[in-house]
Amino acid sequence: MTVKGTRKLSFATLTIPAVLIYTSVIIFPIIFNIGLSFTKWSGLGTPQWVWFDQYRRILGDPVFWHGLRNNLLIVAVSVFGQIPLGFILAYIIYRRMVTAGRFFEVMIFLPITIAPVVVAILWNQIFSPAGIVTELVRIIRNDPRYVFKIFENKQLAILPILFVIIWMYTGLYMVIYIANLQKINPELLESATIDGASEGQILVRVIIPLMVHIIFTTTIFAVTGSLKSFDLIWAFTQGGPAHYTEVIAIYMYLNTFRYYNYGLGGAISMVIILLSIIIILLTLFVYKHFEKKYE
């Protein structure tokens, strides 16, 4: 066998198993799901071809639109809440603007180490009608029937969950930013200081341009993570009451696994993928703009 032939054989031997595994666990399910989304199938028998009926059904369902609205709020809170907050906290600790920075770093990071189900139960214990805070407010107001009405308002019920999401995930972004800030050459910052740059100028002119790439990467994480958020909300409210805190992933789960509408479930997951792609492309557009600016 020639050297070229041997190389080809080695290449094939080394890559084919990985390609096969990847195809069977990633590519095949995606293609299968695309096909499934055009059918009506309860999990038994032959799927019935219905073309775009499932998509039409999703678009005509107010529960989906409310779930989408909640998802977009989570995306907004993640991108415009967790990321700036995580960056600011990382900057404060990195520039040693507080004493005991290490302590704060650990404290802020701590929530991410707790399982989402535990976090949900914990916050539920605090704010539920039998929760500690609710009981306290009842005593203060002398109203034994007091409950937090925010959970019973269709537009506002998602807010406590958004707060918990910020509380839980900000630490993750902070740690990523600290790790990247530490990679910046200290001499660069010293030079800027010697040249008379203020703290604000150092941040805007030196640090942010160097961090654009990682901010973009974390934004992608935040967007994709937000669109598939499920566990925390499921353990918190199961999307209730009356779908008020439902997100698209819960909408998909209920239709697929509780009501056995696999076709509809497939179509919902396609919508989630499409939304992710649109938002990521949007982020990429913004990133390109900033990249050019700082080049």
Added chain:
Amino acid sequence: MKSFKSIGMVLILLLVSAFLFAGGKAETEKAESAEKITLTMLEYQDVTDESEVGTWKVLLETFYEENPNVELKIDTLFDEAYHNKLQAMLVADQLPDIMFLWPGKRTGQITSSGKIKDLRPWLKGYENDFADIAIAPQGPNGEIWELPEQVTATHVMYTNERLLNELGLTYPKTLDELIGQGKKIRDAGYIPIAMDNGGGWQMQSCLLSALVERTGGMDWLERAMIGKAKFTDPEFVNSLEVIDVLAKNQMFSPGINQAQYGQALTDFVNEKAVYFIDGGWRVTSLVSELAEEQKSYVKLNVFPEVPNTRGQRGSTAAVAGTGYGMHAKLEGAKAEAAWKWIWHYSGPVGSKIRQAEGAVPAYNLEVPADTDILVKRLTEFTSNVPAGYVLDAKLSQEGMGVLQPALQEMIFGNKTPQQVAQEYENWVAKNEPTRK
């Protein structure tokens, strides 16, 4: 020299006996393994519930004592996880040999798949040993897919008579009388009716079903299911109006739609509520949570009379309980072994074990004199109170996904009973399999 000889003799004797016993044991093991039947089982259990775990342990031990040649390979799951796995197993055609099933729509997908064995041939001759409702047909041709462990009344209005006496009240005869008690109960710092509806199913299963039986009756519901009546009819709207009136008069627990399942029970056990609406299954928890003195004044009632009654007066809603069923592929010794477990669980042995823990078995058993007083009351309740259908046992889960959130919105005051009825009827007319 003599001692060497005797030591030698002892050693030889030991060796010979060891060989003999080893051989004997090997023979026995060989015989046992030849008859050993291994069955896979998907079991439904809340492993955080100590009393449930304890009962299960006893059930297994007694089964193995009686059937040493049967080995059960058990996989335990609870709630959503159980249903998801069972569904995945069905789709993958890997259903276990024995599985926990529901008589109604909850596992309707599994039981209607043709992969579950009809238990009637085994049950033949024992039908009269069970409560009538327990062996009601589960399949379209009268099939029995699972042998119910108990009869479940989904509506019981547990009453704390000590609090009623303290407030100078008696158990109300009518809805108006009940509502009239509300102010007095609230002013005294108590909850009139403890209920938790965070999951949405509680209001439908534990109150609405019983009310539909009162205002409509089984005959009306059967007609509504096939489209000869509508959910916008007064029969259904009237039942919704009862809940609406109760909510508007602050009769339920505050934050009822936020409260997770179990909170109302806690309030009732802590004597913060005069009435508590839940299913008959809650007696098991009350038996372990209440002190003996408390048990003496906790009574089991049904919801008072409501206006526009067309169905059975003073009725509850009941459904044949859950139980084990077997895979249709099982034949011969394996099927016999699976039936042994099913019969052990829901038959006289298992029923007696569960009865001792507070359950009301579907198998007709005499109530022993030393049975807990609450269990006695539940047995009496189940035997004497007329019962109608439970909605989610008759109508599809997906439809409940429309009805239950609409009920929550009605309790919030965002929808009228007519709107809820219309929304549900629209869905049923378009999607309910019985309407097609």
